[in-house]
Amino acid sequence: MIYSKVEGSGKPFLIIHGFLGMSDNWKTLSTQFAAEGFEMHLLDMRNHGRSFHSNEFNYEVMVQDVLEYVNDKNLDKFILLGHSMGGKVAMNFACDYPERVEKLLVADISPREYAPHHQDVMEALNAVDFSAVSSRKEIEDIMSKYIKDFGTLQFLMKNVHRVTSDSFGFRFNLEAFNNDESVIGEALSSDKKYSGKTLFLKGGRSKYIQESDYNDIQNHFPNSIIETISNSGHWLHAENTNEFFIKVNDFICDK
Structure with a gap:
């Protein structure tokens, strides 16, 4: 079972970190969302943070790790946010198990393929x-x-x-x-779709989400909107925490 940090009580809200990250990267925002009435679950993906190590590492197994986690915690329906690699995990999970995801948030990553750049x-x-x-x-x-x-x-x-x-x-x-570093950049399968409410957040100075990605995003996530976090790059949640919190909170609290 993957490791998690749980904080607060209320509607379950899962956050998945990016490549080489960990749950600790989100503790400031977690405390803020917990104060708004959410039960925060900060996950460490396999091979990251305090979770187990495995030679098997791809989006398919990471999605199954999340599924095992939410089943173990009896989380029937929840809000799901992922950043970068975590955004790809979140996109795949929402498409595979749409009935479990109330709202999807994707931070600074699109469904397309990314060439190795680390x-x-x-x-x-x-x-x-x-x-x-x-x-x-x-x-x-x-x-x-x-x-x-x-x-x-x-x-x-x-x-x-x-x-x-x-x-x-x-x-x-x-x-x-x-x-195999190329695993991280794999595209979302062309047949995957999630019709629930979805928010894509892009860093104002980041090139991870470009206008050329908008049609692809809309094809996979027809009920999506795209917003920009100003004065931020790829680590938008850390570089402009206040604006990130406001835009996420407005989206998840909007009926």
Whole structure:
């Protein structure tokens, strides 16, 4: 069973993080939504955060992980939000099990295929030899040779944890990601459709959702709207938390 953090009470609301992320990335927003009367479920996908590691890693098995989780928690109908990779999981889940999803929210990802584009990140992660480092500073210095963006570097450093009192490691399963990075960019199958209320949120400075994607989004999600979070890139929920909260809250509370 995948790991989760649960907070609040009321209507169930599940959030799925992006590639190399974890449930902790959403704790600030989770507290805000819990205060609005939602039972928040922040999930760690397989090979991420505190969830189990597996060599099998694709959208089909991640959807089944979510299904097993909601069945175990007796969540019959819920709001579902996913960011980036998590958005692809959420899209697939909603199309496969539409009766379980009351409303769908997708943050900064479209249904189309994305070519592998995390090469610098993967190079940085694979450059770390944990047998040869003794501090977080050393790990950060190694990765900073490949990653110049401070926000991205700090995002990745959140995955560094102490394995023992004198050794470090990544929480995610880097080996599984090295096997086939193209899995993350797979398109939603052309025959999949979800007719429930759907909100796509795009970062104002992000290129993940473009105007050329709008028809594809409408074909898969005919009852969808697309909104922009200003002054934000791909990590729109962290870069403009206030606007993200307002637009999501307005959508999920609208009858």
